[in-house]
Amino acid sequence: MSLISYNGLIKLIEQGIIDAPFKNVNGASIDITLDEGFMIESKTNTNPVKLKNKETPCMVHVEGKSLVLPPKEFCLASSAETFNLPNNIAAEYKLKSSLARSGLQHMLAGWCDPGWYGSKLTLEFYNTLNFTELEIEAGMKIGQIVFYECEPVPDDNSYAAKGQYNNQSGVTGSKGVR
Numbered sequence: 596m597s598l599i600s601y602n603g604l605i606k607l608i609e610q611g612i613i614d615a616p617f618k619n620v621n622g623a624s625i626d627i628t629l630d631e632g633f634m635i636e637s638k639t640n641t642n643p644v645k646l647k648n649k650e651t652p653c654m655v656h657v658e659g660k661s662l663v664l665p666p667k668e669f670c671l672a673s674s675a676e677t678f679n680l681p682n683n684i685a686a687e688y689k690l691k692s693s694l695a696r697s698g699l700q701h702m703l704a705g706w707c708d709p710g711w712y713g714s715k716l717t718l719e720f721y722n723t724l725n726f727t728e729l730e731i732e733a734g735m736k737i738g739q740i741v742f743y744e745c746e747p748v749p750d751d752n753s754y755a756a757k758g759q760y761n762n763q764s765g766v767t768g769s770k771g772v773r
Contacts, residue, residue: 596685598623599742607742612684615676624689624739627674630715631733633662634671634766649771656766661732664699664722672731673766674716676740682709682755683747688716690738698724699731701738709745710753714763716740 599607600623607613608620619626637653644650654671664670680686688705695701702719718737722729731737750756759770 596743596745599684599744603744604742607684612679612681612742613676613740619736621739624741626691626736626739627676627688627716629718629731629733629735629737630673630675630765631658631660632673632766633657633659634768635662636669646771651769651771654768660734661730664720664729664731666722666724666726666728669702669719669721670731671766671768672718672720672737673763674718674737675733677713677715678707679712680707680709680754681747682750682753683745685709685743685745687741687743688718688738689741691736694737697729698722698727699729705738707740708754708758709748710750710755711758712755712761714761715765717760717763717767 601620604620604625608615608617613625615625615627634654635657637655640653644652662670686707690701700721700723702721704719760767
């Protein structure tokens with residue numbers, strides 16, 4: 596697997612693999628921005644969620660261009676950019692270090708398998724601070740995507756055939772572990 600750098604990243608945009616602006620291309624990543632709309636935990640959750648049984652926490656949609664994330668709270672958000680990964684390209688999300696230094700944490704579920712397509716990336720954020728609220732808003736640079744070229748995955752084994760989060764047009768809650 597090899598890391599794709601600047602010239603290759605420009606080609607990914609030209610090919611429609613990601614719909615980011617050229618100005619967001621870095622040496623070995625592409626900056627992505629936050630879209631409108633969020634999901635937060637419902638305050639009505641009272642029973643344990645049995646993840647083994649494919650249960651998921653009750654999350655509610657919050658419309659709007661920004662969200663104030665209280666201390667020690669979790670939310671889902673999505674990228675404004677849409678991804679169309681072919682069977683020989685994988686990608687990985689990385690939070691901007693300045694945001695991490697401000698107390699925002701991404702929950703490490705940022706891997707994108709070859710064949711993931713037609714989707715915005717759902718991001719899992721947590722405010723690690725004890726006393727300070729953090730506001731995130733649509734349009735802000737929220738992280739960067741690193742792309743890798745790999746041997747082509749057979750069509751019947753790619754994310755296009757096996758994944759459950761293709762064609763997601765916005766923030767999407769858990770569909771349960773498969």
